[in-house]
Amino acid sequence: MTIEVDIAVLGGGPGGYTAAIRAAQLGKKVAIIEMDKLGGTCLHRGCIPSKALLRSAEVYHTVKESGAFGVTVGEVGLRYGAVQERKNKTVSELFTGLQYLMRKHGIQVINGKGRIIGPSIFSPRSGAVAVELADGEMETVVSTNLIIATGSRTRHLPGLAPDGKSILSSDDALELDALPSSLLIIGGGVIGVEWASMMNDFGVDVTLVEAAARLLPGEDLDISVELERILRKRGVRVLTSVKLDLNSCSYTDNSTVSLSAETTDGAVLLEAEKMLVSVGREANADQIGLENTDIQLVNGFVKINGMMQTTEPHIYAIGDVVGGLQLAHAAAHEGIIAVEHACGQKPSPLAATRVPRCVYSRPEIASVGLTEHEARKQGFNVRIGKIPFSALGKARVLGASDGFVKVVADEVTNDVLGVHMIGPHATDMIAEAVLAQVLEATPWEIGQAIHPHPTLSEALGEAALAVDGGSFVF
Numbered sequence: 040m041t042i043e044v045d046i047a048v049l050g051g052g053p054g055g056y057t058a059a060i061r062a063a064q065l066g067k068k069v070a071i072i073e074m075d076k077l078g079g080t081c082l083h084r085g086c087i088p089s090k091a092l093l094r095s096a097e098v099y100h101t102v103k104e105s106g107a108f109g110v111t112v113g114e115v116g117l118r119y120g121a122v123q124e125r126k127n128k129t130v131s132e133l134f135t136g137l138q139y140l141m142r143k144h145g146i147q148v149i150n151g152k153g154r155i156i157g158p159s160i161f162s163p164r165s166g167a168v169a170v171e172l173a174d175g176e177m178e179t180v181v182s183t184n185l186i187i188a189t190g191s192r193t194r195h196l197p198g199l200a201p202d203g204k205s206i207l208s209s210d211d212a213l214e215l216d217a218l219p220s221s222l223l224i225i226g227g228g229v230i231g232v233e234w235a236s237m238m239n240d241f242g243v244d245v246t247l248v249e250a251a252a253r254l255l256p257g258e259d260l261d262i263s264v265e266l267e268r269i270l271r272k273r274g275v276r277v278l279t280s281v282k283l284d285l286n287s288c289s290y291t292d293n294s295t296v297s298l299s300a301e302t303t304d305g306a307v308l309l310e311a312e313k314m315l316v317s318v319g320r321e322a323n324a325d326q327i328g329l330e331n332t333d334i335q336l337v338n339g340f341v342k343i344n345g346m347m348q349t350t351e352p353h354i355y356a357i358g359d360v361v362g363g364l365q366l367a368h369a370a371a372h373e374g375i376i377a378v379e380h381a382c383g384q385k386p387s388p389l390a391a392t393r394v395p396r397c398v399y400s401r402p403e404i405a406s407v408g409l410t411e412h413e414a415r416k417q418g419f420n421v422r423i424g425k426i427p428f429s430a431l432g433k434a435r436v437l438g439a440s441d442g443f444v445k446v447v448a449d450e451v452t453n454d455v456l457g458v459h460m461i462g463p464h465a466t467d468m469i470a471e472a473v474l475a476q477v478l479e480a481t482p483w484e485i486g487q488a489i490h491p492h493p494t495l496s497e498a499l500g501e502a503a504l505a506v507d508g509g510s511f512v513f
Contacts (some may be wrong), residue, residue, distance in 0.1 A: 040178045041161060044068045046381060047168055047182035048374075049153045050326065052079020053367040054358035055127035055188035056137065058374030063144035065382050070180055072153040072170055078137050080359075083130060087108040089233060092213070093128040093399050096240035101402070107438060109474075117241065119218050123366035126213075139384060149178065155185070155328030165332040166354050184353050184381040187341060188374065189327055191359035196218035199225065199316050205296045206288075207315045209234070223296065223311035223334070227254040228280065229398050230317040232266065239275050246276040246309060253279055255398065259410040259459040261425075261445060265459060269402065269441050278302055279307075288314075308471055322360045328358045338362070339504065346390035347377035355381065355494055368455040370426050392457075395473050397466040402442045405469035408457030408476060411447050420450040424482060424505030430513040433492035439463040444498040445481055448506045453481045455503075464495055471499055482506040 046062040049072030062069045076083055095366040103115050138316045141148050151170040161167045161179050168180045191209040198430065201208040207215075209230050222238050226416045227249025235247040239452040247254070247270065253263040254270075254277065267277050280303050288301035297310045322340045334349045335342040340362035347355045355377035358370030372389055379386040398404035414421045442462025450495055458472035475485050484504035490496045501510045 042070060042149070042178060044070045044147070044180065044182045046070075046184050046186065046378065047072065048186045048188055048360070049155070049168055050079065050188035050190055050323075050360075051077040051148070052188060052370065053081050053191050054190075054374040055079065055186070056141070056372030057173070057371035058186050058188065058357065059146045060140065060144050061375050061378040062382070063146055063380065067378075067382065069146045070145075070149055070182070071141070072149045072151065072168055072180060074152040076134065077141065077148060078134055080192075081135070082133055085212060086367055087133060088130055088213050088231075089237075090399055091393045092122065092128045093233060093234045093237050093401075095122045095125060096237040097401060101241040117218075117282055119241075120216065121317050123214075123216070125510070128286070134501065149180065151178070154325065155187075155331055157331035162379075164353070165351060167439070169328075173229060184355065185226065185349050186347075186374065186377050186381075187327070187349070187354065187356040187360055188324040188358050188370070189262040189360050191322050193317075193318045194318060194321045196225070196285055196318055197406070198288055199298075199314070201316060205290050205294070205313055209315065209317055210214060211328070212315050217456075219312040220244060221262065221311040221313075222246070223298070223309050224248065224317060225298075225313045225314065226319070226328065227277075227429070228257075228317065228319065229255070229270070230396055231315070232270075232400050232404075233271060234315055234317065235275050237269070237271075239273055240401060244311070245274075247310060248281045248309065249277075249279045249282070250281055250283070251279065255404070258398075258404065259445065259447075259457070260397070260412060261443070262404055262406070262459050263311035264463050265438040265442060266404065278307075301462070308351075308492060312471070320359060320365060322362065324360055331356060344382040346386070348380070349374055351383075360464055364394055364396070365393060366394065366396065372440075393473060393476050395469045398467065399466060402462045404461045405466040406457065406459040407469055407473050408455065409447060410457060410459065411445075414447050414449075414456045421456065422448045422450050422506050424502040424510070426498050426502040426505055426510060426513050428495070428498060433495050433497070434463060434495065437463055444468075446485075446499075446502045446506055450484050453483070455480060455482060455485070460498070462495070462498070467497060468496055 048071045051071045107149035112180045118140045137492045151167045151172040166185045170178045221244040222249045282301040284299040294316045341356040357373035361366045376386045392408045395407045427443045429440040433438045445459040447457040482503040491499040
């Protein structure tokens with residue numbers, strides 16, 4: 040059977056389904072090919088389920104600390120099975136809503152494994168997709184334009200391949216039916232930090248290990264320093280600049296996994312009930328038929344131009360499969376760019392410095408633009424404005440005064456180069472900084488916007504004023 044559409048999307052994650060919706064809005068006939076569930080990793084094995092667990096961990100911590108607010112409760116307990124049920128319900132509700140959106144926009148969803156084929160009787164050029172359905176039958180989708188949105192998968196370390204029992208991937212960790220007594224996390228990036236924060240709030244003994252000199256090495260140095268301080272204060276064991284002996288991993292009869300490592304203080308034996316390996320993700324660029332095309336790969340990721348076109352101009356690629364920021368909201372925006380370009384419009388290329396980055400630990404971390412180090416490395420003379428949350432009445436009221444907001448500005452043009460936050464609700468507040476960058480606002484202009492009092496949003500306004508020494512709170 041042959042299905043003919045204007046735009047076919049291979050992969051139904053945030054990038055894929057957003058692209059499909061935008062194409063439908065522009066009057067195109069659209070089909071999505073998805074081998075698993077619509078929503079992809081973000082909805083089913085990433086963003087949403089992990090944040091649902093993080094929310095439960097936050098509530099558990101808050102209730103245990105309720106005495107500090109003058110609130111007395113009975114014995115505080117945790118039913119991890121109920122935590123998982125809430126997570127699954129949240130995912131299910133969003134999945135139902137996503138399916139409704141596909142019907143609303145008239146988008147055909149084809150559940151099956153898609154593979155791009157070369158020129159054939161179906162099409163004189165590569166880009167048609169052969170789809171193997173669950174029942175073994177085959178369909179062929181022929182389109183004017185194809186968008187590859189196949190996403191990524193967890194990357195493994197040799198010698199530490201997840202078994203779902205003692206050594207876990209982040210996918211495995213989401214499905215735990217009980218909490219371990221202790222957890223060794225390999226990788227101090229976004230995923231590792233979020234799991235360390237979550238498990239610590241759940242009462243698990245956590246050791247967080249990072250090969251680089253600091254946690255979140257892609258973020259501003261001040262953020263990394265503050266994060267490590269806070270995690271240590273909470274009881275998380277943090278080890279950085281660690282060299283692992285990947286051949287030393289072993290299991291004992293009492294369900295303990297161990298691993299030898301070299302630290303700045305010498306050799307150590309790392310032990311825990313379970314180990315979580317979170318060392319990044321790799322593109323799902325294999326087994327999708329790219330060898331039948333002239334599409335090029337660079338370091339395992341699909342090569343694209345600013346309009347998301349591959350080296351075959353009628354085939355686009357978006358999201359994790361092209362590398363870059365590997366964020367759901369970036370993938371969605373890339374999908375919009377690809378569709379609008381395919382439809383003859385002239386979208387602007389994605390500006391990486393305007394894409395916010397978020398970490399949903401406690402406290403939250405959010406940033407946009409250049410770090411102070413990146414700005415100086417690029418030759419900017421910078422001015423810094425920095426305001427601690429402890430200077431804000433609302434943060435004190437919330438009992439969450441750790442962290443700060445930092446604004447990095449160009450001394451010559453006064454442009455905002457970057458904004459970095461660590462503190463309560465940082466992931467919500469970063470949107471104002473993103474808008475400021477889109478509008479090319481100066482720190483003075485951000486500071487002139489009246490921020491209501493008492494709110495956490497005052498931190499950004501005051502940090503912007505602090506660039507010129509004009510803060511009223513610090």
